[in-house]
């Protein structure tokens with residue numbers, strides 16, 4: 249009787265608790281098989297970007313080769329939406345003669361509903377379901393002394409670290425080494441979109457090399473450089489985490505084994521950022537309303553956001569006349585990724601200064617990000633728009649020009665993505681004069697910062 253592993257956003261064979269358990273239960277008469285069920289219409293409804301679907305297809309290709317080399321078949325199936333998963337899976341179980349299905353939990357509501365229905369359906373059909381905790385560094389639920397979920401990150405982080413020290417975070421042993429060179433490729437699925445494969449390789453070796461290189465040579469300076477968008481100072485591992493090509497325990501392990509990390513990992517800024525990922529995932533579970541296009545703070549639902557298509561299009565296209573904002577939006581369009589400081593600035597710009605509904609920006613990010621992750625993206629947007637849990641205070645409205653001067657002082661990042669401004673001096677590049685704009689073919693600023701800021705503060709004050 250086959251032990252079947254259902255892969256979703258955990259596209260790897262290393263540090264994989266579901267594979268670990270399936271392998272433990274397998275015998276000569278009970279082999280391991282794997283399945284991935286594509287749900288293109290569901291992904292579209294969730295605004296998943298073509299780029300992310302492209303990377304997903306490339307990771308599945310790699311996974312197929314890795315598994316085939318180890319004698320495990322990866323079944324690639326498709327159904328429109330999550331609703332179809334239970335029948336698709338049950339049929340495969342019947343064909344394979346499968347007794348047990350293994351998978352990792354996921355945090356968003358739709359995914360959890362899909363899993364509850366599927367587990368009930370399979371169990372009714374006599375198939376055992378083994379559900380392992382979600383892909384987090386600390387998989388335990390982090391609760392305060394009153395057994396309540398945290399709404400503020402700092403105390404969450406304190407408790408999270410305590411639990412981390414009590415947990416076994418050793419990456420899970422799964423498969424032995426194998427040579428994949430003789431395994432042939434599978435055809436590219438119709439739902440795979442284009443993405444910058446030159447920037448984001450999909451093979452495990454490159455992904456692990458990137459992780460180790462960051463831990464060995466960049467983690468020590470991360471705290472000082474992580475806000476400078478022109479620097480490759482962050483790990484850029486997010487697309488792989490979003491699709492589970494790397495496991496969070498593998499990151500922790502690489503951190504602990506690195507020269508600087510061996511003594512400093514527990515106090516490192518990088519660990520703290522990784523904890524934000526767990527925090528936002530847990531919020532989805534404890535506060536279901538945030539899964540349903542609702543703000544964490546119900547009072548902010550009264551806000552009447554502005555509808556201005558000209559402003560919206562300018563923001564989307566990187567034509568707002570604020571160089572740092574436009575450079576950031578073009579980084580997103582051109583690479584499928586955006587630096588964290590710039591995600592905060594562009595999100596604050598749309599929601600506070602253009603005063604447009606943060607949900608539109610949230611969807612736009614998902615439609616373009618290679619690392620689109622519902623929990624982190626929703627959390628980041630709610631934080632930036634001051635409508636979320638432990639969000640930016642409403643009177644904090646980033647000044648895009650001051651932020652640009654502070655975090656891109658020589659305009660290095662702006663020059664990279666706005667070549668039309670490359671000839672400007674280090675001072676004017678943050679806010680060119682009218683003549684400079686004209687000669688560079690760059691638009692005037694679409695809003696007056698001070699007036700827009702004042703408006704946002706007044707609206708929030710009245711809530």
Ligand SMILES: Cc1cc2nc3c(=O)[nH]c(=O)nc-3n(C[C@H](O)[C@H](O)[C@H](O)COP(=O)(O)OP(=O)(O)OC[C@H]3O[C@@H](n4cnc5c(N)ncnc54)[C@H](O)[C@@H]3O)c2cc1C
Nearest residue numbers: 482483484485486521524525588591620621624625628629
């Ligand atoms: C408006 C907005 C939208 C965002 N949307 C996403 C998204 O769709 N997907 C996504 O993975 N992250 C998102 N983030 C969080 C963060 O910007 C990215 O995780 C980070 O820029 C990825 O780059 P990195 O891998 O180099 O991160 P590093 O700085 O190297 O951090 C390592 C990992 O920690 C996690 N992480 C770091 N910062 C955060 C954070 N603030 N919140 C949650 N997790 C974090 C990520 O998994 C990241 O890959 C968003 C932030 C904002 C403000």
